[in-house]
Every structure is written in C-alpha cells, then in structure tokens.
Amino acid sequence: MINIRQLSKEELQTLTEKYGEKKFRANQLYEWLWKKNASSFDQMSNIPLSFRKKIEEIAYIDSIEQIHQQKSKDKTFKCTFKTTDEHQLVESVLIPTSIRMTACISSQVGCSLSCKFCATGKLGFKRNLSVGEIVDQLVYIKNLAESEYQQGLTNIVYMGMGEPLLNYKNVLQSIEILTSKEGLEISP
Numbered sequence: 001m002i003n004i005r006q007l008s009k010e011e012l013q014t015l016t017e018k019y020g021e022k023k024f025r026a027n028q029l030y031e032w033l034w035k036k037n038a039s040s041f042d043q044m045s046n047i048p049l050s051f052r053k054k055i056e057e058i059a060y061i062d063s064i065e066q067i068h069q070q071k072s073k074d075k076t077f078k079c080t081f082k083t084t085d086e087h088q089l090v091e092s093v094l095i096p097t098s099i100r101m102t103a104c105i106s107s108q109v110g111c112s113l114s115c116k117f118c119a120t121g122k123l124g125f126k127r128n129l130s131v132g133e134i135v136d137q138l139v140y141i142k143n144l145a146e147s148e149y150q151q152g153l154t155n156i157v158y159m160g161m162g163e164p165l166l167n168y169k170n171v172l173q174s175i176e177i178l179t180s181k182e183g184l185e186i187s188p
C-alpha cells in the first residue's frame with residue numbers, strides 16, 4: 001500500500017493519469033489531502049466515487065493523533081502526538097510572544113545526534129517522520145494559535161525532536177505543502 005501523503009504533486013498527477021483521470025483530479029486530491037486535511041477518501045466529495053474506490057485499494061492516508069497538552073505560565077503550549085504505527089510519541093510547541101506566534105515542530109522520532117544537553121538525544125533514533133506526520137503537527141499548532149490566541153502563526157521552526165537535515169526529503173516536501181496555494185498557503 002502507498003502512503004498517499006508521501007507523493008509529490010507530480011506523482012499524484014502520474015497516479016491519476018494511470019487511472020485514466022484528468023490532470024485536475026490530482027489537484028483536487030492534493031487539496032483534500034493538505035488544504036482540507038482529509039483523513040479518509042470518503043470525505044473527498046467532488047472526486048468520483050469509482051476513482052476514490054480504486055485509490056483506496058492501493059493507498060492509505062497516514063496521520064498522527066494528539067494525545068496530551070500542557071500550558072505553561074508564559075502561555076506556551078507543549079503538545080504530544082502519537083503515531084499510528086508503533087505508537088511512537090513526538091512533541092510540538094506553540095510559543096506566543098508579543099511580536100511572534102511560533103510553531104516548533106518535530107521531524108524525527110528520537111534523534112541520532114546525542115547532544116549532551118538534550119532529552120531527545122538520550123532516546124536514540126527511532127525513525128523519520130513522514131511528510132503527513134510533520135504537516136499534521138503544524139495544522140494542530142496553527143489551529144491552537146487561532147483558537148487560544150486568535151492569531152495566525154508568524155514563524156515555524158523545525159527545532160522539536162530530531163535533526164531536520166537528516167530527514168531532508170520529507171522536511172522539504174512538508175515546506176512545499178505549508179507554502180503552496182493548494183496547501184496551507186503560509187508565507188514562504
């Protein structure tokens with residue numbers, strides 16, 4: 001089975017063409033996966049049912065689940081998410097200040113670099129996060145900023161768990177989704 005959120009826009013186009021569908025179906029798929037954050041193919045109401053059924057046979061949508069959050073005195077939120085496969089835990093943080101609203105997100109489960117001051121380094125490296133798992137954190141933190149502080153995000157840093165340059169491909173792809181028009185449309 002293909003993790004459909006690992007496919008680039010071009011790869012989605014190749015997939016739709018393979019099934020005899022027009023190119024614009026790939027844009028619709030992309031929009032459902034990223035702008036509308038669909039967690040199942042059933043939600044994709046403007047895509048023909050017959051095509052959705054075909055995709056469902058070969059692909060799935062991955063996601064992470066928020067399971068815990070804490071708010072500190074300085075109004076920072078720390079959120080814990082569980083992955084669906086081996087129930088690994090990763091964390092993201094919302095940091096509000098008078099001039100910025102920053103999301104700090106994770107790129108790996110654990111980390112291989114063992115920096116002496118860092119608790120994540122002590123866990124060792126478990127695996128890279130997928131594109132979908134990275135973007136899901138951001139969507140959650142963005143919604144939290146809007147509901148708690150009535151503000152959008154101004155900054156995003158990949159300084160949570162893991163070294164982002166060691167998960168380069170997925171990190172780059174997540175940035176493309178966060179900044180694209182059919183994605184979250186966050187300023188590059």
Ligand code: SF4
Pocket residue numbers: 111112113114115118119120121122160161162163
């Ligand atoms: S998460 Fe960052 S600070 Fe921690 S061990 Fe990895 S690279 Fe070092």
